[in-house]
Amino acid sequence: MSAGRPGSGRPTVVVTRRLPGPVEEQAAREFDARLNADDHPFSATELADALRTADALLPTVTDRLTAQVLGAEPLKARIIANYGVGFNHIDTGAAKARGLVVTNTPDVLTDDTADDAMLLMLMVARRAGEGERQVRAGAWTGWGPTHMLGTRVSGKTLGLIGLGRIGRAVAHRARHGFGMRVIFHDPYPPAPAVVAELGAEPRASVDEVLREADFVSLHSPATPETRHLMDARRLGLMKRGAFLINNARGDIVDEAALVAALKRGTIAGAGLDVFEREPAVSPELLQMEHVVLLPHLGSATHESRVAMGLRALDNLKTFFAGAPPRDRVA
Structure with a gap:
């Protein structure tokens, strides 16, 4: 996982999978983005570490954010900006109990x-x-x-x-x-x-x-x-x-x-x-x-996958600007 630049003053965002190039480029411009260069699926330990060390998590459907994972201590993250419209892989009740905002990416797919x-x-x-x-x-x-x-x-x-x-x-x-x-x-x-x-x-x-x-x-x-x-x-x-x-x-x-x-x-x-x-x-x-x-191809076009990433980043930008993100689900 590539590290963001320390001391940049920007929110640190862990991106759990490789995203389309335009999305990763924008993430790097706007945040202290920690990208997953080899696109390996995160383990529960890595997800918990991200919640302890970053301001935000940008996960996908492959990331099982259970109550146990979300119980990471000490918790630094404040928002989970999901990449995708479905969020049943996230225990939203546990997230809410920890004070975590959860968003998704509707419409664009x-x-x-x-x-x-x-x-x-x-x-x-x-x-x-x-x-x-x-x-x-x-x-x-x-x-x-x-x-x-x-x-x-x-x-x-x-x-x-x-x-x-x-x-x-x-x-x-x-x-x-x-x-x-x-x-x-x-x-x-x-x-x-x-x-x-x-x-x-x-x-x-x-x-x-x-x-x-x-x-x-x-x-x-x-x-x-x-x-x-x-x-x-x-x-x-x-x-x-x-x-x-x-x-x-x-x-x-x-x-x-x-x-x-x-x-x-x-x-x-x-x-x-x-x-x-x-x-x-x-x-x-x-x-x-x-x-x-078919291997879960519903949103698998260049256009949708870029738009999903940009929508997740928009939710993050809005949140860190102090406004309610438009796609909040928890």
């Missing part, structure tokens, strides 16, 4: 994450991953009328679990790009005018969405209440020809129950960009052709 959800939907329905593997393996013998038939996406019913920023962006793409009927459940839905503009139809429960949808796309935050939201019972409510899409958070889905449902043919397939114990993936999923597996 919405479009790319919505594109990723549509990508998963198209890939699993049209068997794109399976087809590419066949071509690369030299196993394709040519076009045939019944070769690798998939499922049409256009005009089908998309069920959204969650209609926040990303859910709304997916709804817009699905309805206007693919002529899909969009239904949704959200315990905290957007204003009726927003729902009407999207042409989305509310449902009173998750279960109602699951029974009706041809594609179910998850866009809920990871909270204790949403852990294993998609369990064996709920997977059993889906149509046998339906597909499950998840690029929200891995633990929203009970991965073992999903494996069992896919084996039994309870649902037709799944497109996953996140996993319950990532980077570990259930070995059975790796063997299934009717599952698309």
Whole structure:
């Protein structure tokens, strides 16, 4: 980890992973930035040391900021500026108890994450991953009328679990790009005018969405209440020809129950960009052709990853200027 310059008078910020060049350059200009030159994942000890020695921590989803880590003594850090919109890897209750401000980076990754959800939907329905593997393996013998038939996406019913920023962006793409009927459940839905503009139809429960949808796309935050939201019972409510899409958070889905449902043919397939114990993936999923597996690529564009970093730095600048950061979550 490269050290900041001692005695600079600027707040010291520990950045836990390599970030895009423009972000690290700005961090070095504006703060006493300690950068992670070799991009190694921080251990719990390193995270605790950062909290003891720096004014701020800029972590990512790979950093498990548990109550034990946040209990570091003596605590010097005053703010955790998370790089990413999800913050379930941070024990926000413990952070609040220690007087730590926590921020995230919403908005800037919405479009790319919505594109990723549509990508998963198209890939699993049209068997794109399976087809590419066949071509690369030299196993394709040519076009045939019944070769690798998939499922049409256009005009089908998309069920959204969650209609926040990303859910709304997916709804817009699905309805206007693919002529899909969009239904949704959200315990905290957007204003009726927003729902009407999207042409989305509310449902009173998750279960109602699951029974009706041809594609179910998850866009809920990871909270204790949403852990294993998609369990064996709920997977059993889906149509046998339906597909499950998840690029929200891995633990929203009970991965073992999903494996069992896919084996039994309870649902037709799944497109996953996140996993319950990532980077570990259930070995059975790796063997299934009717599952698309991506390595957490939701926000993985140059544009989003730079914007996420700049947003985190903006939260830090605002905080150290004595004003409330706009993306405070705890």
